């Protein structure tokens with residue numbers, strides 16, 4: 001007898017798009033290991049190389065002042081709170097310098113919605129990062145921060161993005177999507193607007209040539225139907241503009257949040273692996289799916305690489321948002337490459353936009369390790385001269 005999952009497998013092999021009924025089955029009833037096997041086959045159809053990418057990055061914040069009061073957020077402080085802060089441009093640049101000294105190529109900078117910050121501050125952050133650290137990609141400001149800039153400056157979303165682009169910005173992080181469903185957003189972040197608030201910014205960014213990621217924070221008040229609304233929304237926008245580089249799901253962490261009154265635990269690895277695999281299958285127009293070692297744990301990240309994920313995310317030298325929810329996880333470049341190799345893949349360092357930079361196909365030698373003590377991270381683990389010759393030089397990966 002043909003099962004619903006057999007029928008989904010047939011559709012996938014015939015190159016057909018999955019519909020909502022298929023998505024619902026993948027997210028709920030389908031046997032997890034079989035969903036994972038289908039997702040891994042889809043991953044290898046799109047990306048046949050046994051490589052897994054990662055980026056050397058950092059994730060600092062410029063302000064924790066915010067007027068949006070999201071129920072799931074432990075990071076923000078109200079204006080005037082004792083431990084509220086807003087860094088100067090120079091203080092933020094010192095954080096970029098710290099990341100650059102450790103070999104970072106990406107800095108993901110985010111902050112609260114602070115109405116006291118003028119647009120010129122954001123433009124100066126982008127411009128000065130580009131000028132002083134040309135090898136760093138300023139992967140700055142989520143969609144809702146861009147909306148705040150528009151409100152404060154009186155400019156349109158189009159004009160704010162154009163000004164950021166002129167200052168040197170070429171990518172946006174996908175944070176702030178949470179779940180792109182009216183019902184969920186009204187419940188957990190009523191001041192942030194519905195799904196269109198996030199989609200409009202990414203649509204405009206893509207139209208102006210910027211790339212971005214799409215994220216999802218699940219494991220709170222959403223249903224599988226809400227998750228499908230989210231996946232349909234980003235799949236539809238990708239059909240329109242092809243501007244997303246990757247999909248990055250992670251689970252809600254309740255520590256120190258208002259939502260913790262109702263949601264006391266994070267969803268575990270099974271829910272995470274199902275989300276990774278189902279999204280790889282449903283998002284047939286996304287080049288990359290990221291395994292979130294940071295929020296789900298390193299072992300779950302390793303298993304996710306066999307459930308359709310092809311990217312390990314970043315080193316995240318600095319991270320404060322999950323830390324505020326009492327969730328802390330750290331990693332080194334050497335540990336990343338070891339973890340990826342342990343589960344049968346070749347680690348490859350990438351740029352913000354997924355261009356390949358350096359293959360770490362063999363483990364570091366003893367002398368590499370000795371040298372690593374006195375060198376920045378980007379130069380640590382190239383194992384030998386032969387490896388340097390094999391290094392992949394910035395060729396585009398996937399579609």
Ligand code: SF4
Pocket residue numbers: 066067068069070073074075076111112113144
């Ligand atoms: S998630 Fe962002 S917008 Fe929401 S309260 Fe926290 S800092 Fe503010």
